[in-house]
Amino acid sequence: MIVWLNGAFGAGKTTTAYELLDLLPGSTLYDPGLIGAGLRRMLPKERLGQIDDFQELPSWRRLVVDTAAALLSEVQGPLVTPMTLLHREVRDEIFGALASRRIPVRHLLLHATEAILRDRIDQRAAADGESARSWCLRHLEPYASALPWITAEAHTVDTSWLTPRQSAERVASAIRAGAGAVDIVQTPEPTAETVASGVLLFDERDRVLLVDPTYKPGWEFPGGVVEPGEAPALAGVREVGEELGLRLHGEPRLLVVDWEPPRPPGFGGLRLLFDGGRLTAGDAAALLLPSAELRGWRFVTEEDAAGLLPPVRLDRLRCALRARRAGHPLYLEAGVPVG
Incomplete structure (x- = not known):
């Protein structure tokens, strides 16, 4: 301790x-x-x-x-x-x-x-x-x-x-007396490359939902690491349910596949972003946050996101929004579109 x-x-x-x-x-x-x-x-x-x-x-x-x-x-x-x-x-x-x-x-x-x-x-x-x-x-x-x-x-x-x-x-x-205990998510550090799935959720003004994790700096998309034997799209659905108390119906549409190179101490891996669709005002009002993992959420414009997301996540978001408008997914390497 x-x-x-x-x-x-x-x-x-x-x-x-x-x-x-x-x-x-x-x-x-x-x-x-x-x-x-x-x-x-x-x-x-x-x-x-x-x-x-x-x-x-x-x-x-x-x-x-x-x-x-x-x-x-x-x-x-x-x-x-x-x-x-x-x-x-x-x-x-x-x-x-x-x-x-x-x-x-x-x-x-x-x-x-x-x-x-x-x-x-x-x-x-x-x-x-x-x-x-x-x-x-x-x-x-x-x-x-x-x-x-x-x-x-x-x-x-x-x-x-x-x-x-x-x-x-x-x-x-x-x-x-047990005072001062920090209640925080306990996700083991990766020991190899990982696959992670994030889900973009939008409001009726097409702003994207970001969450504020308690366990790392900067804001993030809802989502997490894909478990062994789990389909990436279903992992995104599961994470949205666990993090926000929101049940998505059907598999979300793929927007971005980004290969993240290893940067010690990180191992890198594949980062996928899916389109989870629009939330109504009622959906947003019913969102529930696990206090040990997330301390807040907000809908933001792309301009607002630039002040909240680390550069690598911001690049990924911009490409995902571009793919959403174009109607087809993009493949990235280190945040840069390939092909």
Whole structure:
């Protein structure tokens, strides 16, 4: 298990984490910041110049998960992890990958008022330096912006007037009570190429339905991996039923077959998109989302989708809409039509 202590800089995450080690038998401190520091020493300056924070590095996010799994093969656990997560996409990628490794996460927010955070940051300035102080202060506004989604998920411990020991005691008590458990889909990581089927569903204005997964960054089409021995079209129908509570009648029409090349750590495979037809307003109102897998849905135009989908999925969508208008499917390789 991982006890993830989230919060702004100055909330007391690290000091609370050290105190927590005494209260959770077998626990070990796991600081992903050390991974970031190591990457800063190893990556070329040109790459580092492209980012403002090591959390932007895909290698950091991957190594956070791989290192956690490696540590839990060496120690009893839990791992106590003091690390700020302000971007929901980063949270989705890391927590989703941990779930695929069957590593449970307890997400706790150590919160303090802005006045206290500023005071603590000022007190640390003598030791950390003015540049560190300025960096911490710049992150107070992003922290305030992230509070709505963090507090909706994490168990909050107000550390404003607590000592690190008192904060740790409250965290330990919350852990024992089961607080902060991250309920997320547990799909095993692929070990080889996969076939996945997505289904495009449209409203009466021909906008396409996208869903927001809890286990990976970015929006997605309803659908999932085809199970062994399962027909891809029926897999799409099954996934729509499981994800949205919607029963499709008949097999959907094929729009796109896209060969996705392997890009480590991904294995690639075939990605199919089907036309699931139009939904009425009543159909849309009756959609049901499994909270452990999806947190939201919306109908979007192609222009809207450009701000939600990762590039590879956006290319796939554009080709699928083109195929739908033309009335025949398209074959793609890495998102590019062939033939």
